[in-house]
Amino acid sequence: MGRDILGWRTLFGVMGPSTNTVVQPDFDVMRPAGVTNHYSRIYTPDADAISNDSFRAGIAVIGGNVLDAVRSVMTCHPDHLVMGMSAVTFFDGAKGADRFIAQVQEVSGIGVTVGSHACTAALNAYGAVKRLAVLSPYWPVMNSEVARYFGDMGFTVVRDIALQCRSWTGIAQVTPQQCVAALKQLDGDDVDAIVQVGTNLSMVKLAAMAELWLGKPVIAINAATYWHALRANGIMDKVAGCGRLLEEF
Incomplete structure (x- = not known):
């Protein structure tokens, strides 16, 4: 064929x-x-x-x-x-x-x-990552499920931010400035990596830049x-x- x-x-x-x-x-x-x-x-x-x-x-x-x-x-x-x-x-x-x-x-x-499993594979590829911070466009009820999943996979979610977008299409309207503010709020010496979930949140390029100024893995789910x-x-x-x-x- x-x-x-x-x-x-x-x-x-x-x-x-x-x-x-x-x-x-x-x-x-x-x-x-x-x-x-x-x-x-x-x-x-x-x-x-x-x-x-x-x-x-x-x-x-x-x-x-x-x-x-x-x-x-x-x-x-x-x-x-x-x-x-x-x-x-x-x-x-x-x-x-x-x-x-x-x-x-x-x-x-x-x-x-x-x-979910792709993020686990990515974190394991970086290595030496155990403690996470999570950014999502979701609501807290969903962030709890994300933390539960990562717990099952051997990680600890130290803190998280749920941006609580009011519509599905509204997720794509979250600005880079809002994401940067959230990343700064999530970061800390007690966090090995930051993971962004929610595929309609545009973070691929921003996460790549954030890795440079935070000095740690910042994983965009896409x-x-x-x-x-x-x-x-x-x-x-x-x-x-x-x-x-x-x-x-």
């Missing part, structure tokens, strides 16, 4: 919420020659008044629509799937992440990269996820300008 003319190395099928406007351009910035990204939108009604109570319900709706997006993108015969939404991959700790992967693989029959997908498929290309993870590991 012949190879795809543009994706002659690998075709990625990417599932992301239909409200998400950041994952697709972020992944394209990090895309090496011969790798192509094929976005499948998970139907997601936008919300204009997200709260702690409604956040979990909204995530459940998105999670319930994921497999339809998987079935849709499988029609282009991708080599590997990439989950472009992080919240559903942190729910219920490590066992929840593993259960989600199993569900996707049962439908697709191919490998899948998810944000960078970790795409790095993991590349490396899982034997693509070791280095990508400049998107952080040490893609430049060194």
Whole structure:
């Protein structure tokens, strides 16, 4: 069977919420020659008044629509799937992440990269990281799930910030200035690394710059996820300008 003319190395099928406007351009910035990204939108009604109570319900709706997006993108015969939404991959700790992967693989029959396990792999690649600070656009109820997951994986979340965005689309409107202020608030001598979750929060370039002035790993989940997908498929290309993870590991 012949190879795809543009994706002659690998075709990625990417599932992301239909409200998400950041994952697709972020992944394209990090895309090496011969790798192509094929976005499948998970139907997601936008919300204009997200709260702690409604956040979990909204995530459940998105999670319930994921497999339809998987079935849709499988029609282009991708080599590997990439989950472009992080919240559903942190729910219920490590066992929840593993259960989600199993569900996707049962439908697709191919490998899948998810944000939670990608962040763990990224932290382990840096090495000597145990104590974390977490930045998210979520609500506190979701940050608790993120902390639970990282606890299962052997890390300790020392502190976290939930930006409490009021809509799904509003996450993409968080400014670099807001992110910088949050990073400064999160940093401290008791933190080995900072992890940003929430794929519609644009942090790939900013996290790369923050590593320079904070002197420690700052992991943007979109960078970790795409790095993991590349490396899982034997693509070791280095990508400049998107952080040490893609430049060194």
